Amino acid sequence: MNVLIVEDEKNLAGEIALFLKKENFLCEMAHTGREASEKIAVNLYDFVLLDLGLPDYNGLDLIREAKEINSDVSFIIITARGAVEDRIKGLDLGADDYLPKPFALAELHARIMAVARRKFRIQSPDIGLGEFIMNTSARKLMHGENEVEITKKEFDLLYYLVINRNKVLARHQLYEHIWGNTLDDQYDSNFIDVHIKNIRKKLNNHAPTPWLETVRGVGYRITADS
Numbered sequence: 001m002n003v004l005i006v007e008d009e010k011n012l013a014g015e016i017a018l019f020l021k022k023e024n025f026l027c028e029m030a031h032t033g034r035e036a037s038e039k040i041a042v043n044l045y046d047f048v049l050l051d052l053g054l055p056d057y058n059g060l061d062l063i064r065e066a067k068e069i070n071s072d073v074s075f076i077i078i079t080a081r082g083a084v085e086d087r088i089k090g091l092d093l094g095a096d097d098y099l100p101k102p103f104a105l106a107e108l109h110a111r112i113m114a115v116a117r118r119k120f121r122i123q124s125p126d127i128g129l130g131e132f133i134m135n136t137s138a139r140k141l142m143h144g145e146n147e148v149e150i151t152k153k154e155f156d157l158l159y160y161l162v163i164n165r166n167k168v169l170a171r172h173q174l175y176e177h178i179w180g181n182t183l184d185d186q187y188d189s190n191f192i193d194v195h196i197k198n199i200r201k202k203l204n205n206h207a208p209t210p211w212l213e214t215v216r217g218v219g220y221r222i223t224a225d226s
């Protein structure tokens, strides 16, 4: 899952990014509203942490802009304690949660995870996947008693597909949510195919994976029941 951190206090933004990276999020930062607006217009994010006190921009406009382009990004508002009116306006505009400053990074993480559970309808940390169990808290993929050896990025890719179960995800979407925006030099459309091929190979050593479907000309989809 990827997060855009919109915060003009660079130290705080950096601290949040460092913390969330350790929790396996992909992070980008924007230190001005203008920069954030440009990024939201062209990139796909799962979450935006939005400081409403930006020098150049009304943070609430960023939520409006995202809704106008039908982005399904979730906003978590960060405000000065006491800025009640802005918080309410933010929630009215469709923000998913808010956190008054100063906050503990662990609480921020817990809030993001709570929003993620609602957004992706994740009911338990153990997600069933055919004959496999994806343990999302230990970040392990199990087949019975056996752990399937997959890389961190392969786990992230499978996880993103499974939380979006029954939706077809395009290669560029998968790339953006797991590796970063598709304007990166490294991106080429075969990249995801190679990763999926490796995942299938590793899993098929344990059990078949008919639930991991290739949708021709579009991308990939997981259809397994939970």
Ligand code: CA
Residues within 6 Å of the ligand: 007, 008, 009, 051, 052, 053, 054
């Ligand atoms: Ca600020």
